[in-house]
């Protein structure tokens with residue numbers, strides 16, 4: 001793989017949106033097929049930075065790392081339709097996700113709520129992937145009820161002194177920075193006393209402990225803060241106004257988890273497994289595949305509508321919760337179909353299963369699908385939001 005981008009992968013005059021969507025699709029397809037390492041396709045687990053850094057840095061050097069960011073900030077400035085094409089082609093080729101919260105979450109938040117100094121300081125290292133960000137929201141006693149968080153940040157001169165614990169922090173052991181919510185005023189209503197802070201994970205007093213999951217991987221972590229100094233200028237938005245920032249970021253996360261990315265990854269695996277096992281030759285099974293394919297196509301359409309709203313700077317309503325439920329539950333159904341398609345091999349606990357002439361990760365999508373209904377706000381919580389804020393039903 002070369003780290004210097006080929007000429008064909010540079011935006012044409014007038015930007016990427018000057019191309020037709022299908023023309024752009026061909027460019028993305030060529031890009032991933034030429035540059036993404038074959039041995040990393042359809043990875044069964046989250047890859048570490050050392051495994052994928054060459055590819056990710058290549059994307060960054062080519063200015064392909066932030067499809068939705070404005071061109072002035074180093075992004076591709078893609079229209080909603082082209083962002084979907086980008087995702088579809090990455091998923092079709094089985095490109096692994098890197099620790100991308102900088103681009104997908106904290107970057108957009110800094111653009112919206114940060115000062116000009118913060119934008120200049122924090123956005124360039126996100127685009128160059130020098131900084132890889134993780135999310136320090138959940139705590140042992142604060143998940144769905146996030147506002148109950150207990151991590152404290154106490155002002156001491158020009159710093160906050162932070163003490164507490166975060167949990168389920170994805171890939172914290174392999175990242176460089178964390179954005180976190182900390183309580184700066186314990187005396188007021190719980191949502192009103194929270195601030196949004198940024199810090200390097202190498203700050204003295206931070207320790208990270210990986211947690212092994214049911215698939216045998218250690219992607220989740222506990223992060224401990226013991227008298228950690230965070231400069232006051234690393235706070236995004238005013239003191240005690242972190243809840244507004246946190247909710248906006250969760251909106252980005254919901255849109256992101258609600259993208260067709262996960263079910264499209266599942267569909268790619270499903271098609272490969274069904275072909276290898278011969279399940280594709282069964283017309284009844286083909287009908288089941290067609291049903292989920294249609295669900296994913298509809299999801300992609302609805303998703304494009306929401307990203308178009310975001311690009312126009314419009315506020316999303318509470319009904320966006322529907323996207324997350326749709327994407328993750330479709331993904332779960334596809335993961336179940338993959339196991340069915342693999343027939344007797346579907347019960348094997350090994351991650352890689354030989355089927356026909358091919359080797360597949362049959363259970364990988366299953367292990368990825370269930371947790372997706374929990375993170376980013378569990379689907380039960382999304383249903384509560386729809387029930388109360390969209391349908392106007394009384395609170396339970």
Ligand SMILES: Cc1cc2nc3c(=O)[nH]c(=O)nc-3n(C[C@H](O)[C@H](O)[C@H](O)COP(=O)(O)OP(=O)(O)OC[C@H]3O[C@@H](n4cnc5c(N)ncnc54)[C@H](O)[C@@H]3O)c2cc1C
Pocket residue numbers: 134135136137138139140142143144145167168169170220371372374375376377378379380381384
């Ligand atoms: C794979 C994975 C990655 C994650 N990564 C991160 C990360 O990087 N950073 C981070 O900060 N967090 C992360 N999380 C944590 C995630 O945000 C929380 O797990 C989630 O918000 C649920 O919180 P909890 O685990 O404390 O469960 P709880 O809030 O205790 O919920 C337990 C169960 O009760 C249900 N429930 C709770 N309240 C209600 C209610 N009012 N009505 C109906 N049902 C309810 C929930 O839906 C759930 O089924 C991750 C989680 C997973 C699974």
